[in-house]
Amino acid sequence: MMIQVFDYIAPDNLEGVCRQIKDSNAQVLVGDQAYVSLLKKGTSHVGGLLVSLKNLPDLAGIEVGRDYVSLGVTTTFADIKNHEFLSTLTVLKEALASVKDPHLLNNSTIGGVLYHCHIHHSPIAGALMVLNAVLQITSGENASRTISVDEFFSGSGVAGLLPGELIRSVRIPAPGAMATSYKEIKVLDGKRPICGLAVAVSRKDERVDFIRLVLTSCVNAPLRLAKTEGFLINKPLNDKQIDIALGLIDNEVIVLNDTLQVKQEYLYHLIKVLLRNSLQSPQNQT
Amino acid sequence: MKLSLTINGKTVASDVEARDLLVDFLREKAQLTGTKIGCNSGGCGVCTVLLDGKATKSCQVLAVEAEGKKITTIEGLSSNGELHPLQKAFWDNFAVQNGFSTPGTIMSVVELLSQNLNPTDEEIKQWLSGNLSRENGYQQVVEAVKAAAATMRGETITEVSEEAGSSPLGKSIKTRKTEELVTGSAKFIADMSLPGMLHAAILQSPHGHANILSIDTSEAEAMPGVVRVFTGKDTQQVMPMPVIWVPPFTESHFLPHPSGIVPGSHSVFATDKVRFVGDQLAAVVAETRQQAYDALEKIKVDYEALPIVLDAEEAIKEGAPQLHETAPNNIMIHTVFGDEEATQKAIEESEVVVEQRIYNQRLMHNTLEVRGVIAQHDPATNQHTIWANTQIPYPHRLLISGYVLGIPYNKLRVIVPYMGESNGCKGNLYPDTPLVLWMARELGKPVKWVDTRAGFSRNTAQSRDQVQYVKIAGTREGKINALTCRAYSNVGAYPVINAPGQPLALIGRSITGAYVIPNATYDISVVYTNKVPTAPMRGSGRAEAIFLIERAIERFAREIDMDPAEVRRLNMVKKDQFPFENGLGWTYDSGDYDNTLNIALEKAGYDSLGDLKKEALSRNKLLGLGIGSYVAVAGVGNSAKMGGEGLMSGTWGSAYIHIAPSGEVAITTGAQPHGQSQDTTFAQIAAQELQIPMDYITIQHSDTDLPIYYGQASYGSRSLSVEGATVQKACQMVIQKAREMAAHLFKMPLDLIEYKEGKLIGTPAPDQAVMTLQQIALMLWFAWDVPQGMAPGLEATAYFDPENFNFPSGTHVAIVEVDRDTCAVDLVRYIAVDDFGVVVNPEVVRSQTHGNILLGISQALAEETQYSAETGQILSDDFDTYSIARASWIPELELHRTESPSPSNPLGAKGAGDVSNPPVAPAVVNAICDALSEYGVKHIDMPVSPEKIWSVMYANGNNPQPTTQS
Secondary structure: OOOOOOEEEOOOOHHHHHHHOOOOOEEEEOOOOHHHHHHHHOOOOOOOEEEEOOOOHHHHOEEEOOOEEEEEOOOEHHHHHOOHHHHHOHHHHHHHHOOOOHHHHHHOEHHHHHHOOOOOOHHHHHHHHHOOOEEEEEEEOOEEEEEEHHHHHHOOHHHHOOOOOEEEEEEEEOOOOOEEEEEEEOOOOOOOOOEEEEEEEEEEOOEEEEEEEEEEOOEOOOEEOHHHHHHHOOOOOOHHHHHHHHHHHHHOOOOEOOOOOOOHHHHHHHHHHHHHHHHHOHHHHO | OEEEEEEOOEEEEEEOOOOOEHHHHHHHHOOOOOOOOOOOOOOOOOOEEEEOOEEEEHHHOEHHHHOOOEEEOHHHOOEOOEOOHHHHHHHHOOOOOOOOOHHHHHHHHHHHHHHOOOOOHHHHHHHHHHOOOOOOOOHHHHHHHHHHHHHHOOOOOOOOOOOOOOOOOOOOOOOOOOHHHHHOOOOEHHHOOOOOOEEEEEEEOOOOOEEEEEEEOHHHHOOOOEEEEEEOOOOOOOOOOEOOEOOOOOOEOOEOOOOOOOOEOOOOOOOOEEOOOOOEEEEEEEOOHHHHHHHHOOOEEEEEEOOOOOOHHHHOOOOOOOOOOOOHHHEEEEEEEOOHHHHHHHHHOOOEEEEEEEEEEEEEOOOOOOOEEEEEEEOOOOEEEEEEOOOOHHHHHHHHHHHHOOOOHHHEEEEOOEOOOOOOHHHOOOOHHHHHHHHHHHHOOOEEEEOOHHHHHHHOOEEEEEEEEEEEEEOOOOOEEEEEEEEEEEOOOOOOOOHHHHHHHHHHOOOOOOEOOOEEEEEEEEEOOOOOOEOOOOOOOHHHHHHHHHHHHHHHHHHOOOOHHHHHHHHEOOHHHOOEEOOOOOEEOOOOHHHHHHHHHHHHOHHHHHHHHHHHHHOOEEEEEEEEEEEOOEOOOOHHHHHHHOEOOOOOEEEEEEEOOOOOEEEEEOOOOOOOOHHHHHHHHHHHHHOOOHHHEEEEOOEOOOOOOOOOOOOOOOHHHHHHHHHHHHHHHHHHHHHHHHHHHHOOOHHHEEEEOOEEEEOOOOOOOEEEHHHHHHHHHHOOOOOOOOOOOEEEEEEEOOOOOEOOEEEEEEEEEEEOOOOOEEEEEEEEEEEOEOOOOHHHHHHHHHHHHHHHHHHHHOOOOOEOOOOOOEOOOOOOOOOOOOHHHOOOEEEEEEOOOOOOOOOOEOOOOOOOOOOHHHHHHHHHHHHOHHHOOOOOOOOOOHHHHHHHHHHOOOOOOOOOOO
16 A cells, blocks of 8 residues: 655646657646555556646536537536536436435546546446537647547547647537436445446437437446347337337346456346346336 | 646645555645545545545545546544534534544434435434444444434434532543544544654464474565564574463463463564464564565565464363363363362252353454554663553553563653543453554664554454353252353463453353352353454453353243243342352342343333334244343452452552642543543533633543553453542542641641632631632642641642442343344344442443444354354454444434442442443344244354355255245
8 A cells, every 4th residue: 555656747738748748657736636656556546647637726627518518627526516417318417316425426427437437436437428429639839639438438548648748638429319317336335335327318209219228337347238229229229128128128238347256147137137126217118 | 657636725745656555645745634434445445535525435446546526534524713503513423432433424414414304314324334433432423424414404403501609520521532533633542643653563373373494574674664574593692472361260381481470462573383373473664564565475484383382272182282281182271160069969859950062253353444653762771662552551651661661750751642442352462552652762862653453353452252151050949049151262372461351350250140059159260362462342241150050041941931031020130139159259239130120121111022023023024032132240349359359460450649739720630532532521521620721620641651550451341430430539638638728727626627619718707818829729739828737739649449340230121023034033122220329421331332333233144253164263353254244234322321339449339341242243143043932043253244144044954945825
């Protein structure tokens, strides 16, 4: 639990940050407390230089547009939770509600979700994925690109960023007519969740025309239940179809988080419980 | 680099390393030690401060990231000398015991109340999900937060004033030495420093069992700031830890000790072999703690890994890895309590026999405060001094001086600073403690060692870990005739100083619980394994015994299809049977066991259980009700009886009282408080006896240089009934001396001298012949005119060695709901009816009871020490991997008391500190098994996780698919 020696810098401009993190031995500190845990456990080796974003206040903002919300990378959970825009994004609201510890709310950031994706970040990551959020990535000097949260997590995650690239913000499109929800199972209240499910669904003529199911917490990164999603498209959300969908869970490729120390059979059972409860919930039925 | 920030309104600037944590900056650079370090991983919340007004765990923030920010610590909370309403409310509502977690908890809820001045219980509990309390639970904390909120809303709180002149006994008088705890000014061991002090770090084995081939310290010695590196080569003259509990009635296999007087245990450093992952191999002493730990990583050790054995039943098999040459088949002790032949015969003749294997899992005490030691040696006087957070300062003095370091007893002083909770683990003598003193002497400078959380998990004793094969037998009408238990206690790699106490007497003589069982035997094998050594833990021994009998009686009742409450009632010791010999060595003193059972069932609505179950099922929940009735031996001890068990120590109480010429009273007690509030309750006893205000009375402890012969310390719910009774006796002795002095001065016969309201009164002339206790003290100090043979000074030394233990008792009821889909357990109600005899301070006892119940719930549902089967490494070495009950798990605890005075001591008191833990886990597990009874579930081992529930439901052929909800 003793932290190794490293150097530290906190540039006051974005270009300075991107320049510093071009060095493969540099890592970025996005204002999230989870990084300290990684340092203590020795699972994150800064290898010489830690580049902090704390002197870039512009990265901590919430911008509400006509059809989107943009969250800066160092925006805290508490800031999001207290912002009025949240009422329009049920899944994000419910995901944030699952984080109880005020320290985590005050000291976890959107960047933490993307760079670390610890267990308490996982619900937020799932919410961003079902909302089809898009990452704004910069490498300084006005160079930027975008990538969806879905692609980010289903790909290499933060390891897929190029040297000198920094995730600057997350843009969440307005959900429109989609119903969204986040539900999770904790074996004991106050303990970390052992699995969660973020859902977005919309229907046309009583049939599903869009659905996204994202599994969280029991996996290392949020995971779409693609086969189940595929099955439910164009189906009515009735008990019969839901029963069939539950059976498809066994066919999903799910690499479970091995730190949970829970039997796979039980986890699959819980995933089915979550799926049923989510799809049957009034908010997803209307 | 330079760091500047604002702390409590003042600018603080200092050089820091990039890796320094905010908590270290606050404690070491700003000298604000009210912010504590507990788990150091963001799990416990004792380091919580406000960062720009936001609750933040300062162990999870790099100090450099706080540059320019505003920080508020507990020291900055009060203003103009007035406590913050939260600080006041925590004190007023008895939400503070040892106080280690208090500053962090208060700081956390400061933010809550800044947002919401009318929080509900549920909102407070959820907010506290990141703050652990291991000592007194959460209920009084919630009450305190609500009280503070009311004050901050401007509501007037009416303080209940005690009736003037009324007896202080039985009143919830506010606890002493609490202001220091709520303001963060109390100094715990980690908060202390001495001039010129060095810092130590100790290397632990990464292997559960291995030969040590070589140790290379050269690189470590060359690291910055390193003063010296020590290994076993340096400590050959240091003797191993002694064992002071040797049962005389059976053969035992301890390790040799050079003294030849007592057996031995482990050495300060392993030299040839490591036997568990906490075995110590080397220590670095450096100028700073960081330097010591940096250098520790540079020590290179070559090991030859050996096969390990972690399971007690496996360890005794032929061919199992052997830990010690002196213990064939790894057996430390094997013995049997009770009449085996008669019990076997009774079982054979019984109509019904029920068998059950039970595993009472291994727990970690996991005090939020880890252990630590500061030691110094003055070569000029040869005076050795230890400051340590130990429950047993006097035994430390005796054992370290005589059996470990070989130094004069009178040249060793042990001081206990404010101490975080112990739960029993700080009642042991660990090799690190004499090692730190020895290193300080070698180096000629004070040395400080404070453990890490991960280190604590490997070197601090753990507890429980017993496999029990239980048979209970009786008639179809519910009468129990016999009980047997064949048990295997896993005590780890070495015996601790009192190793046999828990698995032998405390369990073995307690297994019949609250019942008349005419034939009972306990066959126990105490076994060495490659696990961390075990020691008593809150509820020690009684917890394993009561779990056993309460599960057994439940299984028996269900087997004969009788109401479990009725079977209990049928077999309980009756009110007119006291004193009652339980057949295994205990003589129960008093009680009304039926009464506590009946009250608990009535409060729980037992008669409407069927309706409750139906209603729950309509919500897809399986409701169950579980009973835990108990009797728990307390009040150690009777010295002769404890000697008979093998304890090589007296267990009497001791107190020294002196009344100064000023009239001020100082009482030194043999108790060692660590959250039990003896400063308050003992002063209440003395105030009652001396009939003077409590303010005149000071209670002293925690320093072996205080004027007392020896202190037998606080453990096993003994303090009030033994040490408290001794305080009472000491007061009576000075009153007697004062009366004799008054009789002499008044020239009246002794029987005409009355003592009343702090005055000595000659009853024939009450207006003229009257002196205050202070005046008598002054006259005895002058000693100008004292009776012949009377010594000067108003003082006395008292001892009290009770003829018997005392036996608190009661019944707890748990009501749970198991979700049919997730199998998650929700504890919805908890009712406790306890009989602690005469209670001196009800809120203090309530607080203790909350702590006991919290631990029991935590054991039943969550706690278990996890080991790697391959390496013996501990996998649950932080609060993410070792679950401890949090506020939101616990429903409002419904506490009730009855009062059956104990005849074992003049106060009529019974133990309360840990005795109400034993019924908790069985009540919860019984409730879960009741909920699952329709699924054919008869038993589930603790911790009862939802996964285990799901597994047993599935194993019984039930549908594992989620139920359809409509």
